[in-house]
Amino acid sequence: MDIQTIKLRYGIIGNDPKLLLAINKAIQVAPTDLSILITGESGVGKDIFSRIIHENSLRKHAKQGRGLISVNCGAIPEGTIESELFGHVKGAFTGAEKNRKGYFEEADGGTIFLDEIGELPLSMQVKLLRVLENGEIIPVGSSTALKINVRIVAATNVDLVAAVRGGRFREDLYYRLQQISIYIPPLRERKDDIPLLFRKFSSDVAEKYHMPPIVLTDDGRQYLMNYPWYGNVRELKNVTEQISVVETARTINRDILQNYLNYVPEEKMPALFSPAAAGGNAPISDRELLLKALSMGQMISEMRNEINELRQAVTQLAQGLPLGGTPVVPARTAGQPSAYPIIEPSMMPGRTTDQPVDNTLHVIPPHQTIDQPEEEFQESEMVEDEPLALDEREKRAIRLALERHGGKRTLAAKDLHISERTLYRKIKEYGIN
Ligand SMILES: Nc1ncnc2c1ncn2[C@@H]1O[C@H](COP(=O)(O)OP(=O)(O)OP(=O)(O)O)[C@@H](O)[C@H]1O
Ligand SMILES: [Mg+2]
Structure with a gap:
């Protein structure tokens, strides 16, 4: 053959x-x-x-x-x-x-x-x-x-x-x-294959969901070709699928790609996260976990800020006060994606997707939660202004990955770029259910 x-x-x-x-x-x-x-x-x-x-x-x-x-x-x-x-x-x-x-x-x-x-x-x-x-x-x-x-x-x-x-x-x-x-x-050593793989994965998604495939602009192509792809073809496939489904635009430029690719160049990493600090030859998988945890931590802290903003707005409304100029969440035009990420109840801490969702707007006094037990919010308030400790970030990254894959450890481990045994050990170590 x-x-x-x-x-x-x-x-x-x-x-x-x-x-x-x-x-x-x-x-x-x-x-x-x-x-x-x-x-x-x-x-x-x-x-x-x-x-x-x-x-x-x-x-x-x-x-x-x-x-x-x-x-x-x-x-x-x-x-x-x-x-x-x-x-x-x-x-x-x-x-x-x-x-x-x-x-x-x-x-x-x-x-x-x-x-x-x-x-x-x-x-x-x-x-x-x-x-x-x-x-x-x-x-x-x-x-x-x-x-x-x-x-x-x-x-x-x-x-x-x-x-x-x-x-x-x-x-x-x-x-x-x-x-x-x-x-x-690795993919970064066969750069010319990157646009070919992108085209293949985008046309696969297009066929599956009956939509036009996404295509790259010249600067988008250059950006993808120079990206380090530590997760290699698997990462490129995931990113192409995500962009195909999430973006309404079908022509993808560098700016759009940057929203999906969160590799932090070594010189921009805090010392703790640099491979050199980890002994110079830390396996790539652990570095990846740290990077992912870092970006997860950032995402969670952004979500937390938005939840707090919402809570403030709700409190103001409850007290009959004006909302102070601009609305917290801009109105969504029918059929249009929002300019702001909309926080669905399922995205709130401690929520799992299969829990029933209460869509009514609860008017709540400050320091209480929207439809959540009190201690869960207290936990996030405690760490509000401090960077999350490394193990805390790791724990959260693991929880989120498990949630994303419905508890499937094999897939969560792949997502986190660690072995299943390492995941198993960490789940035990952190007492994650
Ligand atoms: N050259 C390629 N063309 C098309 N798809 C590819 C190519 N290489 C890899 N893939 C796809 O990328 C994904 C990852 O590949 P695979 O699972 O074989 O990686 P791996 O090297 O076994 O990784 P790991 O060490 O994490 O197990 C799979 O979906 C696979 O089909
Ligand atoms: Mg494999």
Whole structure:
């Protein structure tokens, strides 16, 4: 199969020579049994490559097993990872009521995709190495080894060489996994592909929602091409979809784009947020979380100010006072989006979207809340004039991401650019429900 056919079949956009090289390599190695390590930043398209490799191998027709089994090594809690991967026998531990097959056994005859392999705890790395070398697994609690025939494709967005140097990843496992490595370059190193991807995503949204696609002005195109895209293609896709749906304009210039792209150049970051302050080589994901938290914090503080303005206005109205010149929220012309963001009750702190909404305007005395328990507002008033502490911002960013994705941790973690396990840990640490 040639590169063009693969691009069409998997919806891959881009002509960058390094991307084409990666696709070509995937096609070449697909029919072999060699272990493949796919590397590249978050959002560059590693998942697509795991499918290309499996679906262009003979294992695609595996009779046993389920073909391609994808396992996110970062999402499984450390305590259960061994039994998830290798299975367990009845009575192996409390709650093990019957024998259970692990992912390796499920994938027998096929391919196992070990995503976020860099997150695999060291204790499991030893066991995985043994499996790769002997082709045998031992279910937890069993004394009998099972022969399995599984091809390994692993992926990581962390620098495994640095992890090996730092003692976080076993060198022997690293070499065993990357018999072949496929590197997918970040989007900022294939700038010419950016307008092509933008066009593809905007026409996809246009088709889905029956609307004209958005197009870029010259300065808009330049801006997108020079943007660093730390979230890579995933970020570009999200941003293009958002703009397509939210903006009424169909021609998108630099000014509009700036409202959607919140990357803060390093020199403008407060010292605390700079990667240098975080030790110089903080993983990109943590930096991204901090940046997102920063912009979330700003958004929340803006919302809070507007809620306070509204509250003041309502109080003035209740006391029969004039509103002092300009209206707080300009009237909305029918069918026109408001010039001001309208604060819906669902956007208020502590509100979830599926709670019933009371639309009546409550006239309330100062220091009480609109339809909210008192202590929730007190919390926001306490921090009114102080910048939010870092962990507080992080907590809020996590809460908002979980809310946005209806509690789905996988999606919230993706949104925050952290691994699911990190999210899991932080949820526990902060006691988030
Ligand atoms: N070249 C491309 N053309 C079209 N879509 C792409 C391309 N590369 C990636 N995408 C899309 O971008 C999104 C992110 O890709 P993917 O999930 O494969 O990233 P990833 O490298 O696995 O990221 P992570 O490390 O966070 O898991 C997906 O929706 C994918 O379809
Ligand atoms: Mg992935």
